[in-house]
Amino acid sequence: MTDAQPKFTVVGLDLSLTASGIAYRDGSTSTVKTKQKDGDLRLGQIEEAVLIAVGDGEDLGTAVDLVVMEDIPQNSHAAKPIAMVHGVVRNLLNKLGIPYALVTPATLKTYATGKGSGDKVPMAIAAYKRAGREFEDDNQCDAWWLRHAGLDWLGCPEFSVPAAQREALKKAEWPEVKR
Template sequence: MTVPDLFTPEVPAATTAAGPRPLRVLGLDLSITAPGLCLPDGTTRTVKTNSKDGDRRLQIIVNNIDVALGDDPWGDDHCDLVVMEEAPPGLKGPAIKAIHMVHGAVRLRLIEFGAPYVLINPTTLKAFATGSTSADKTAMAMAAYKRSGREFGDDNQCDAFWLRAAGLDWYGQPEFDLPKIQRERLVKVQWPEAVAR
């Protein structure tokens, strides 16, 4: 199996009789305790882990992402792109070690699965969603409600929603309108050159 290149994956374009099919984007807001997922159909969920499980939490997270990716990486329900948030700046000690462990486990699984992925800096995501690089969790949730009428069980789901929205927007399939200045923030991201559309 060929390992996909992070920034130039070779993913065949998928089309239907009516033209390109909708892009299937998975948004992941990773953490060791409660990662947020926004599935390709737009539904959100949180994967709760328990510290008593130790490193087995990594397997619980990866197993849930496996389900979200679809059963067959080359089938009609496969995920075209995974959009993840980079580790938040300022984390220190055990927290930064934990987030890097989660990212490592998830990225390895995505490579095994052949799923192209991209990382978005937290400040870029905030600016895309709200127009402000310093937006807090409440501002992110309010922006999601304003643009889509969506509410979420927690801020992890909200961030995953915005990550998926960024991927869809960049590849020309936005689910809602945003000001041009906010959309232009996505230029800072190193997007894969092509994904199935």
């Protein structure tokens, strides 16, 4: 890991209706847990948490340059509720003028571990080996890796990964990021 401050600020989001992982611009993480009994009000809770993570865009000195989100899983029973969360968050980011990238779960796993399939344990092990980080849950771990994928793509990684793993990032669609 380098001591230099990144040239860009990136937030990572692992979105879910029940437990969304957030990796903040400073590298800290949290999980936004919602209750099923709150119904669609959970969407507002997640939107508010994302707004706090990215700021309201008024202070340009602390503006987030990029948000990296895990893409909606294909052929999953969770796709419909995750798509609802994505709609709310993407709308918020568009209103704030913050570009975002979508990274598939397989691409993220390949970037983090070198293998695009498997459970969440290798992701946590890779985070510990690369940066000494441990997480309360896999949502935070995924969000942390999403943030680092964005920093790496923008040319300011906080640690190195093998070139073959970095190549996986080319599979994602990255927006133009201006500074």
